[in-house]
Amino acid sequence: MDTNSDLSNKPSVEELVEKYANGEIKAYEIEKHVNPNKAAEIRLKGLEKKYNKRFDNLKVYSILPQNCGPNIENMIGAIQVPLGIAGPVKIKGEYSIGEFHIPLSTTEGTLVASVNRGCSVINKSGGAKVVILKSGQTRSVLFKSKSVIESKKFVDWVKENIDLLKKEAKAEERFIEIDDIETFILGTTVWLRLIANTNDAMGMNMVTIAGKRIGDYISENYSDIEFVSESGNMCIDKKPSALTMIKGRGKKVSAEVMIPNKVIEKYLKTTAEKLIDLNYRKNMLGSAMSGSLGYNAHFANIVAAMFLATGQDMAHTVDGSIGFTTIEKVDDGVLFGVTISSLQVGTVGGGTGVATQKECLDLLGVAGPGEPTGDNSKKLAEIVATAVLAGEISLLGAQAAKHLTRAHLKHNR
Amino acid sequence: MDTNSDLSNKPSVEELVEKYANGEIKAYEIEKHVNPNKAAEIRLKGLEKKYNKRFDNLKVYSILPQNCGPNIENMIGAIQVPLGIAGPVKIKGEYSIGEFHIPLSTTEGTLVASVNRGCSVINKSGGAKVVILKSGQTRSVLFKSKSVIESKKFVDWVKENIDLLKKEAKAEERFIEIDDIETFILGTTVWLRLIANTNDAMGMNMVTIAGKRIGDYISENYSDIEFVSESGNMCIDKKPSALTMIKGRGKKVSAEVMIPNKVIEKYLKTTAEKLIDLNYRKNMLGSAMSGSLGYNAHFANIVAAMFLATGQDMAHTVDGSIGFTTIEKVDDGVLFGVTISSLQVGTVGGGTGVATQKECLDLLGVAGPGEPTGDNSKKLAEIVATAVLAGEISLLGAQAAKHLTRAHLKHNR
Amino acid sequence: MDTNSDLSNKPSVEELVEKYANGEIKAYEIEKHVNPNKAAEIRLKGLEKKYNKRFDNLKVYSILPQNCGPNIENMIGAIQVPLGIAGPVKIKGEYSIGEFHIPLSTTEGTLVASVNRGCSVINKSGGAKVVILKSGQTRSVLFKSKSVIESKKFVDWVKENIDLLKKEAKAEERFIEIDDIETFILGTTVWLRLIANTNDAMGMNMVTIAGKRIGDYISENYSDIEFVSESGNMCIDKKPSALTMIKGRGKKVSAEVMIPNKVIEKYLKTTAEKLIDLNYRKNMLGSAMSGSLGYNAHFANIVAAMFLATGQDMAHTVDGSIGFTTIEKVDDGVLFGVTISSLQVGTVGGGTGVATQKECLDLLGVAGPGEPTGDNSKKLAEIVATAVLAGEISLLGAQAAKHLTRAHLKHNR
């Protein structure tokens, strides 16, 4: 073989840029010729050339393409999102105990300031109590039968063989435990809904693999049923649902704080009565009348900002928007609580390994697997829930005191 | 006054770092002493000191704190999220016509590759048709009366004075037009729901201000009613709701493509029948049985990744998850469509001015206000809808062909 | 023709009984030989013969088959349901003013006693205020297009021709007025939702006919659209839905009463605080957490019993179960209110002409058309709403005082 001709055949960076710009080579083919870091550069330059524009900021990053393999394809650069800090806030959870600074990555002005104010109120009130009410990742495997009679038979068989199926599902996974398999029938459609302990991983991929294994096993061992898909939307992931609200999913977490009247008056400039009335009319009646699953003011804002900072899957903001803010009169003030039906968090896997995100996890003391395993993701869930509590206190306080618009006007136009 | 002593009183950077680390100075007080860029450095160093850790990557950014004022408070750095590119994809919309590269910022492995594959299928099928079915931002202003009888009287008055109220609401805003004010009564609770044209801005802040003005005007001009809040959750923003699904909000957009059988077989490795059956059992029956508002596979994934790339409000991923994927048999293949009930996008304001995000908008040719105004946000909505269509085609294709898990296994563990 | 042989061919009653019992003649063929009253007898005897049983009570009725033609086919007799009386209750409505006895037909022990107690509480509190918030019957006509682009064009055409369509829809109907036609698009599916004033009739049939006319008109005058069905479930009739809760349908009605503390204590044996707390936890939180559209205790019980007594369509109990019970603190007691999203009532047509039902309408002073037309159905709606209010007061009072079970134990086992 003539190495010279070989060398001469190897396209130069300029050639690759040109070819990508012209569409003669596909984005994902560039890595065949150069390393990932160079490939990202080439693609970005190609786009600059094609569109005759400059993308100077997209080039600025410390997260190297060579390390982002598990997270992205066809990388061209990085998006920078401002990161702000709120707190510290005092937490009295089961896994998170002490004071924590809250990293929030967002472009929505006033959000960090608002959470910060909520943290102050929590601190003045002695700290937030937090508890994880449920923990389990779910995936519903989809089957098709020839008749509802067959569906029933199949489900009966599943119930009889549940231990075997659980074992089969986790066969090649060290870090997953199948806690339960629920069954649902709708005519010829059957769902097996796996509920799994995925420890410190958010774990959707793990449980999908487990679902696939179950589907394959059943295909081989049970006739008269067709394995349609690893996911049949009774999971239900990244789509809002009553099922998620009712049963909880991922981590179902509650945080609460008793805010004394004097704190309400001094720091929130309102009263217990006004807070309770606002919550009743807005978060209860308004959400009910709109057919909503989010009986709260803005869980999603805080969930999104913390998820971005800590490398969570941003599409899970959807799940994190489901839940309740409750404000109830107690002797000397109000008991202010949030219940988040589905916090999908992990401290290993997914985006948690990206350098900036990992640093935020590190700031919270939850980077990587916990000891024992699972504790870090639970700790993170408790911290996010507390931040959500802070966000609700601040926004509802502002609305009750009627200076929301002024706050927005000052910070952000 | 002795300027010397004044100078000598001015704390040094090291002192500020120390004080912030010790909690002697609050995060937001630092800008009193130094400029925003320096303040961000100080806060980050303070956290490093306090927690005895290093946050080297959070320091890497080109988006200067001095420019991020409208987007964040207490800035300490930036989160970097990998940016990948899919496409180009051929779009035949009303506002977006031609081929577009799709920027996606995510840490979920396989997502860019998946959208890219969907774009290919769309191109092989002749391009996607897109249409905006509705456009209008909403905010519900909350009132309280003494009796449902009073509620009814108040609403009658509002209906009689609607033109006056519309005019009042937009008084100080050049870029907003109040299209309608809907009314809802539940006993003593009344909502006035503004529907506004906010042109190229996503516009929640604008319409909140309009709501506040209406509330204040009514407080002064109508007795026997209490203005409770600018937002009463019949808007309903960043919370999933049937109201949003039924009426649409922000931009309601549909994208569709007729995929010929030969494209289905060659590129998706499945058949029209399997696609239709999967969509029926998963996205219709599964979503219905789980009480979901998301009759789709993963709208939220693509919405989140494009929102992150283009500077949208990430909490609006919630709204973008609501909608339908439909797959229907036509002569030679399937008509594959997506209908997104609420895309909340803008090309001015919010995060659209952050440097990296602005470059992505620029890549799509939609940075800043359109000509005429409003056209850029509509163009962006059409592009996002097409990307969502691509994402659905690819994921459902993979599930119908049963290689979803394999795809995940290869890319991301 | 030989009349003798004709006569001899005419089957005797005994022969018909025999034939029906044996399945040699179908139920609906019997009227070919005898009059309706005799036909009903024959069918019942046929069943007695076939099953060798006696149905002595089914034979007891004063509502003659010859008069029940519009209401039933294959009549064999009548079901008797006990009718009880509650009240009188004092109503201060717009259409119903004064004292009314409430007829309730039910087999659920304690229901009449419970409503009766609620009426007492209302009377002791000065009477109930009632208001109709909305009135309009709906039907959604279903169309199918070839593309969402075509759907949009069609809807644009509908909007341009709306007056013409409204006129067309009511062409042959004296008693219907089309107030509005709403449009909804989901890909290739389009709904035109008629909202009609049907005066004193419940009116579903009228509006169905109007829908059919619109469908036929469009079929003839607009190409590229297929008229699929007169009803496309965006009406949505006899199925629970958020749409109905949000928009109201038929009659949306509210009733309320201010119950003084002393009445709460003396007659309900509980306190304002307990009532409010129970309503919050049960009717708000419980209903929300279960993904319900019924934020109330038992609207359906009272609606069903009054509908049965007054000849309404019993399947509309479903619609009448949607709505809210609100209990709010006021100076000297509580403001207790109910908002029923969809009361489907009429005083002409349907079962309102059956003799016993007509007598109950007569008792309430609402038999037949009102003067002006429409007033009787509104008056009836106000009375039903008041009865529902009474039912909620009594049941929630009992639960707050914790003697629900005892009440059931005493009356019914």
Added chain:
Amino acid sequence: MDTNSDLSNKPSVEELVEKYANGEIKAYEIEKHVNPNKAAEIRLKGLEKKYNKRFDNLKVYSILPQNCGPNIENMIGAIQVPLGIAGPVKIKGEYSIGEFHIPLSTTEGTLVASVNRGCSVINKSGGAKVVILKSGQTRSVLFKSKSVIESKKFVDWVKENIDLLKKEAKAEERFIEIDDIETFILGTTVWLRLIANTNDAMGMNMVTIAGKRIGDYISENYSDIEFVSESGNMCIDKKPSALTMIKGRGKKVSAEVMIPNKVIEKYLKTTAEKLIDLNYRKNMLGSAMSGSLGYNAHFANIVAAMFLATGQDMAHTVDGSIGFTTIEKVDDGVLFGVTISSLQVGTVGGGTGVATQKECLDLLGVAGPGEPTGDNSKKLAEIVATAVLAGEISLLGAQAAKHLTRAHLKHNR
């Protein structure tokens, strides 16, 4: 004691009528003076006198007030509702095997004829297969704690003591078995949701009593928790809910039939394609878009008519409206199925003992307790589900063939 004066004090019937008409005696006080049969007469006469009207038909009944004690208070007479007969229909269930005549009591013209046509189609197709997917009555007992932390502790205690609680709940009931106790937490609110086997009774009262027992037991044996109510709307009874759709309640039943193309064409005058398309656009897309829980055409009509005929609780029509109609292509026709999420039926207790209703149960061979106990209510559930199937086949067939309106026009105006 002077019996003479006693006798002279005893009010005559005329006096009682007069007093009741004048409001000098309350409805329920009349039984103190006369027997129930006479009391009903007196009340009705009193109303005739007061309103100067005649209620001749309300007087016609064979169900004697003396026997209606468990079903009604303040009885004044009876409502007569026409009873029609459909079928026979061939059923291949687990509990109902053979041919059954379907009694339907309704005032909605065409309903009996429609179900009858559906029965024909089922018979021509070989009969309906039916299966009970779930059976269990539910009641959620409501508690209140001082903190979500306390809620969690309480629920942990309940889980540890679940066997003891189950035993306690059923203490005095022979005919109830507590299968499970589910727990739900929302901040300070806790629900214990009992799932019970109530055999041939519909059983809401039984399970309410069980709930009350559990509440009382906990009040005495667990401090720091307040027992608020026997019912906290997580049951959830007589209100539509996603919870009921997801989990099933009472009896969850499916019925299905494979209808060959030739039967579709000959008897329904339409095609498999049209049926499937109509079901997809109306019952899937239409119901989804309206935020409905009823993915069907008119379950409620058939449920209401059979419930009325067989003495069920009419308010449970609400629960019976929740569920799915599915139509799927099979080789030679369609598989037409219905899944009813919650059929609340019993053959003992409630209205099942009223004479006419009992005769309808007798007609179906399900009057009174089954052998073994529980079998009769299951048999009845299967028959109702088959009737619902017949109703869906007929109405959807008519709509697909577009002669719904004509049918209504002919029978009922």
